[in-house]
Amino acid sequence: GESVGLHLPTLSVQEGDNSIINCAYSNSASDYFIWYKQESGKGPQFIIDIRSNMDKRQGQRVTVLLNKTVKHLSLQIAATQPGDSAVYFCAENIQGAQKLVFGQGTRLTINP
């Protein structure tokens, strides 16, 4: 089916620690995955993406890991800052359909 789900709805971390947000997907035909950040009252913002022919991609303070064997995606945020507080969504693109499907979201809160 076409579903993207997250393991945890909320995540609290200490400022300065690393954060790991997980996502499971079920459609083997998905060829592209994206992580979005949504702050309160705003639309989702692109963070980082990864194609299905890759297993890791790094950006500035963020890393996305893709495990196609178990259909699992994760977003790692290094040295979490107060500005990282938001809801994080993973999304998958269904190959051929150009249909972007979102997961439920994980709310990340930062403890001082």
Next chain:
Amino acid sequence: NAGVTQTPKFRVLKTGQSMTLLCAQDMNHEYMYWYRQDPGMGLRLIHYSVGEGTTAKGEVPDGYNVSRLKKQNFLLGLESAAPSQTSVYFCASSRPTEAFFGQGTRLTVV
């Protein structure tokens, strides 16, 4: 560049009324999407378009219609609004990768 612009930003409708939400993008993107977001839930795809003159159903299309007469515009229509359509609506446009989102339209149906 404006990016993706949604109008209106807020609207209150009575049950049974109709309205159209407008999404405009200035990035020459082929793909455009309409999502709804309810409290505690992710974004659910209503309808989408892979090019001018084309539309397709998403996950929750019932009660909505769309049109893509011009490449830069994607309209979402509610023919007869219902309280279950109270939500925040987001439009997005994309190249084959990286969708850009508007700021959302908060719709309340009473």
